Amino acid sequence: MEQTANIIWDGVARGYIPPDVLRISPKLQLHTKGAADVDPITYEVARNTLLNINLEHGQTIQKLSISPITMLVRDFQCAILTENGDVMCLGPYLLYLGNMLGLITKWILENRSEEPGIEDGDVFLCNDPYVGTSHQQDTGLTCPVFWQGELFCWVSNSVHYSDVGGPMPGSFCLNSNTIWEDPPCFPPIKLMERGQIRTDLEQLFLRQSRLPDTVAMDLHAAIAGLSVAKERIIKLIERYGPDTVKGVMNRIIDAGELAIEEKLQLIPDGRWSERVYTEAAVPGDRGIYASQINIIKEGGFLYVDNEGTSPQVGAINNTYAGLAGGTLAAMTIMLAYDLAGVSGGLYRRVKFRPVPGTITCADYPAPISIAGQFNMPMVVATATGAVAKMVACADSPLREKAIAMADVHAYGGSIFNGINQHGQFFVGMNAGMAVGALPASPVRDGVDTGGLFWVPGMEAANVEENELAWPVLTLYRRHNTAGAAGAGRFRSGLGAEEAWVLHGAPQMSMEVYMNESFVKNQGLLGGNPGGRSFFQVKKNTDVRLCLAEGKLPQNLADLSGGDVPMYFKGPPITLEANDVWSSNLPNFAGYGDPLDRDPALVAIDVSEGKLTTADAQQVYAVIFGADGSVDEENTRACRAGRKQARLAACP
C-alpha cells in the first residue's frame, strides 16, 4: 500500500472522498442563508412537501422508464441535496445509491464550478465509479436548482441503464482486468445546458449502448424526474422564500442527526467486524478473497474501515463510492429506519477511513462494471453483519432492529441474451429471484420471499411476463424448504428457486450466472448462515420427451442428461433446446442457536410443509410424537444431549 500513499482521493486515480470544506469556484454563488426560526407548522408543511417531491421524482422515473431493472427491481434512487451536495433525503429505492448522488454532486462542485461552470438549467451526467457510481450502468444525473442567480440546492438520480457499452451485453464485463476492458466511464458532463439537451453528448452516451432506444427512454424518464422535482422546489421557494425553505432543509437534516445521536447513545462504545468471502476474480480463477468491514463506535460517531479486505484483483472491485454507499445502506435500515429516508443526519455521523487498493475500495484502473451484481451485495452483506452485531449489543428497543445478513451473491441471478420468439434481440436480466427473503432478527423470524431489505419495494416479474419477453418456459418457481439453511432460534425467511427450459427459440446465451462453490453468508450470533446460491444446468435432457408425454418435470434430478460442471463464474454458456437450468435464491441468515428455537415454531413450519420432520429433528432437535405433535419431553432430552455431544466432540 505504501507506493500508493501519496495518491489523493480525487475521483481520478482513486475514489473521490470529498473534503470537509469543498473547493468551489467563486464564480458560483451559493445560497447558504437558512432561516433558523421557521415556525413549527411551516416547517412540517414544507418538510412533508419536500419528502413528497422526492417521492414524486421517483414515481416519475418508475412510471416512464421501460427497463424492468428500473421498474421492478427498483435499481434506481433519487435525492434532494443541499447547495453543497449533502444528501437531505433519499427515496425508498436501492439504498446504496443515495450517498453516491452526494459524491457526484460534490465532485462537480469542486471540479466543474470554474470550467465549464454550473448554471441554471444544467444537468450533469456521470457514470464514473471513481467519481461516485457503484458501476458504470448506474449512471447518475444531477441538476442544480437556482434561485435568483444563487445555487439553492440539487436534485439527483441514479438509474441502472440496461446496456452502456463494453464487451458484454448488459455491460457486466466479467473478464475485465482493467477499466479499459469495461464499458466507458464518463466523468461528469453537461448533458443539459441552460435547459437544452446537448444532443451531441446524449448521442455520445447512447452510441455506446446495444440498446440505445431503451436507454434513451430511460434517460428521458430520469430527466423528467429531475424536472418535476426542480419545478416543485422552485414553487416551494416562491411560496415560503428561499431562506425559510433552506432553513427547513437544514433542520430536517439536523433533526435526523439528533434522532441518530439518540440511537447511538443506546449503543456501547466498541468495535465490531464482519468478514465475507468471495471467489473467482475472473472466470476460471480459483482464488478466494475477503471483504471485511470494521465499525468503531466512539461517543456520537461511527468510524468505518475495510481493513482485512483483499487487494484489488481482476473484475471484482468497487470504488470508495460502493464501500460508503453499501455501509450506509445497512446503517439506514438498522439506525435510520424511522426517518422516512432522511439519511443526511446519519451520513454526518459516519466517518470512513478506507484502505485503498482493495477490492472494496479499488484504485484506478481497476474495472468496476460487475460490481452491481457481485461487489455491491457483498459490501452491503459485510456491512450488515458488522452493523447487526453492533446493534445487537445495544439497549432495547434498538437491539431488536438488528437484522441478519441477506444475500452476498444472489441479487438478480442471471443475465442472458439472444433472439426471442418475436424475432427481436433481447438482453434479459432475470428478476424472478427478486422475490428475496427477509433474514432473521433477534425477536422474530424473517419473512418468506419478503424482498431484499436494502432494495425496498423490489419485486419479481411474473412468470408470464418473463415468458412473453424471453423464449423460455418456467417449469417451476417455488419456495425453498426451511431446512438447515438460515436456521436459528429465529430463522430466515425462505428464498426460492426456479427452473427454465427454452421455448420458442433454438438457443440463447447466458453470460452472467452465479453458482457459489461455497456458502458465503454468515449467521448472526449463533444462527446458521444462509444457504449456498446455486445455478445448475443440465444438458441434453429428456425434458422434451417428458413434456410430450404430458409430464411437467418438477425436479432436475428426475431428468436424464448430464450436469454441466458449473463454476461460480464460468464462460458464457449456450443454452439449447434440451437443456434445463435452474437458479436458487437461498434462505438468508438465521439468528441464534437453532437448539434454542421454540419447538412450537418448528411445529408450525412442519405443519405448513416448510420443514420435514427429519430436518426438524436434525436441525432443531425437535421430536414429534406419533400423533404429530411435539414430544416435549423427548425434545428437551434430545436438545440437552446434543449440547453435551457438541462439547464431547470438541475438547
Added chain:
Amino acid sequence: MRQQICIGDNLRLERRAGEARFICSCDRDLGTGQVNFKEHCRVKESSSSDIGPGYASSDPEMAGQMCFREFFCPGCGVRLTTEVALVGSPYLWDIQPKL
C-alpha cells in the same frame, strides 16, 4: 454507566471485580473483555459443505478451502456464534464492546 452489555440472547459483557468479562447465560466465564471470547469457546470446525442439508458444494476443491466454525460455550454447549472462514485463518475478533 452500563453494568453489563447483552450480546444477543446468551452472551454478555459484565463487570466483575472491576473487570469487564464475557459471561454466558449459564454463568460460565468466557474471559476478559480484552480478548476475543471465541478463544474461550469449544470450537468445532467442519467443511463448509457439511453445515447441513442444502449446503453441499458442486465444487469440492473450492469448498475445501473453506470451513464452518461453531463456537460453543464450554459450560452449557449453547452455540454462541459461527463463522464461514478460510481454513487456517485466525478467528475474526468481531465483537468488542467496551463497558
Added chain:
Amino acid sequence: MGYYIGLDGGGTFTDCVAMDDEGRLYYAKAPTTKEDFSVGMFDALSALAAECGTTPENLIASAARFSLGTTVGTNLLVERKGARTGLLATAGHGDAILMMRGSGRMAGLDPEKYYHPQDTNKPEPLVPRALIKEINERVDCNGKVVVPLDIDEVEAAVRSLVDAGVTAIAVAFLWSFKNPAHEQKVVEIIRQVAPDVFFSCSHRVVPRMGEYERTVATVINSYVGPSSEAYFKSASQRLHEAGLQHPLLVMQVSGGVLRAQQAVEVPLTSLGSGPVGGLIGSLYLSRNLGHQYVIATDMGGTSFEVGLIVDGEPLMTDENIVNQYRYKLLQQQTMSIACGGGSLARLDPYSRSIRVGPESAGANPGPVCYRRGGTEPTVTDADVVLGLLSAENFLGGRMPLDRDAAVRAVGALGKQVGLEPEEAAAGILRINNAKAAELIRQQTVIRGYDPRDFIVYAYGGAGPLHAFNYARELGVKGVVIPLGNGASTLSAYGCATSNLVRYFESEQMCFYPFPLGELNEQIALLEAEAQKSLDEMGNTAEDVSLERFGLMRYRGQWLHNLQMRLPAGTLGSLEVEQVVNDFRSTYDKLYGSGAGQVSQGVELFTLRIRAIARLRRPKQASCGESVMEIAAAAHLGARRIFWPDQMAEIESQVFDGRYLRFGNCVTGPAVVELPYTSIPVGKGQALNVDAYGNLVLRLEETTVSVRRN
C-alpha cells in the same frame, strides 16, 4: 309515482336515495345492522318512504328500479371471515400467491415503512398452502397447450379439497387468458364432483396477464363468493317479497350496475363498491352540472380518498391492493391516505415541530372532544378549538363536544413548540390539509393533469369541513358540496342514477405495426360477447352502445399505459396509424415534448370493450325560482372563529344549511352547519346554493358558474 332507488349498506349507516318521476330527490339513513343487514335496509327504506310521503310497501312496489351498493365482500376480507377456499394452480406454480412477487411485505403501505423491515410482514395467506393443489397442465404464451390437463389429477384434487372442508375453489392456471380450455374443463369437473362448491376461474374473473394478480383476484372472488351470493340472493328475495317488481341491481366497482344474478358470477366486481360509490355519485352529478374535470374527495375519520373525473370520464385502474394483496380488476380508481378527522397530532422531538398522522385515534377512543377517553389531540379537536366545528350543534346537537378538553389537549401540544392553542390548532389543520393537497397533487400532476382545471367535490364527514383549505392550496376552480345536506348519501345517489355497464377485456401483445387480421378478429369476438350480454341486460335499456378502447404503451413500459379510444368498424392500417399517432401525442402532451422516443416501438396489449345500457331516468328536478333572501330560520347567529388562513379570531355568521335555498349566497367569514358536517366559508369566499341543492364554494379570485337549471 315511480321511484329510482339507490341503497348503500356499506358503512356505519345504510344510506338510501330515491328520485321520483319528476326528478325530485329524497334521502334517508338508518344504522346498519351487521347481524342481519335487511333490518337496517328496511329501516332506511321506511325512513325514505316517510320522506317521500308514502308507505314502505308502496315505495318498494312502485320502484322503477332498485340498486344496491355494499361492502359485504370487503368486510369479509378485512375480518378474514370468507369461505374456506382451495386453489388449483399449474404444477410448479402453486407458491405464486404465497410469494407475492416478493413485494407483499410492503404492498400498499406508507412509503415511510419501506425503510423499516422489522415493522412489516406479509398478510395471513388467503389460502393455506395445504389447500393449494398443483395440477399437471401447461399452456404457453401463445395459448398453445404444452402439457394437456391431467383430468384424473383434477378430480382427485377437487375431492381432497372438498374432504378438507372447502366451500369455494379458485382455479388459476398460467396463460389461461390466452387459452381457457383447461380452466373450462376443470369447471366441468367441479360441477360433477362438487356441485355445491362455489368456484371461480381466472380467465372469467380477470382475463389479464400476470399470474400473481390474476390468481389473487380469482381467490378473493371465491373467498367472498358464497357469502356475497347469499347476501345478494337474500336481499333480492326479501325485496321481491316486499313487492319489488324489477330485478335487483347491484353496484359494480367499474362504475355501473348489474342485475344481481349477473353480479353473483363475479362478486369481486362488487367488492368495495362503497368507496367508489361517492365517485360514481359525483360522476352523475358532474354530468348534470357540466363539470368535465372533477376531483372527488372524501375525508372521513381516518382516511382521505380521492378519485378523478377527466374529460367527463372517471379515471380507471386495473391494479388494486387489499390487505397488501395486489390484484387485477378494472375499477374506478380511488387513492387513499391515512388523513382525516381522527388523525393524531404529535410532537416530533427532534425538530420540535408537530406531526399529524398517519396514526389515528380511530373510532375508539376518538378525538379528545368526543369524551370517550381520548387524550391525544386530533384534527377534529383542532376544528373544535378554532370554532369551525360547533361543540353544541355536533350531529344536530345530539352529541355535544367537550371543547375545553380539546383546548387543553391542543394547548398542551402547542406549548411544547411555543404556540398558543389556536395557533397550534390552525397549524394542525394546515399540516393535515397540506397532506390532503399532496395526495390530490399526486393524483393529478403526476398523471399530467393541472389541478387548476378541476373542481373539487367534497363529501364525507370531514371533507366539507376542510375543503376550503386544501382546495385553495391547489388553486382549483372551486368546491362543490354535492347535494348539500345529501352529501352524506352520495354513494346511494350514485347507485340510484347509474347505468348498466359491463367491460370485456382481452390481452394480447401487439407490436406496431399491429397484425390487423388478428386484431379485428379479437375485437369482433369481444364485441360479440359484449352484445350478447347487452341482449341479456334486456328490455329496460333504451339506449345501448359498445365502445372500444386499446391499452397502449411504449414497448416494455410495464408500469404505465394510456387507454386510447379505437374507431368503430374494421380497423385498417390508416386508422391504426392514427391511433398510434394519437398515443404518441397524448404521451408527449402529458409528460413533455420528446418524452416518448420516436424510435421506440408502441404496443397495444389489451382490448377493452365497454357495453353500456343507458337506463331511462328522470332529469333531476331543479328549483324553478331563485331567492336572494336567506330565510330567517337559516340564520343561527354568530360566533367567534379563529380562521387558520387569517390567523385571527373573527366574528363569523353561522347558518343552518338545511334551510338555505337556491339563490342564497353566504359570504365569509361564516360557517354553514349541516347535521353531519360543517362548511367553513373563509374571508373573501362565498357559498352559493344552486338549483339542485348543491353548495358551491367560490374561492378567492376564481369563478365557478352556479348552475341555474
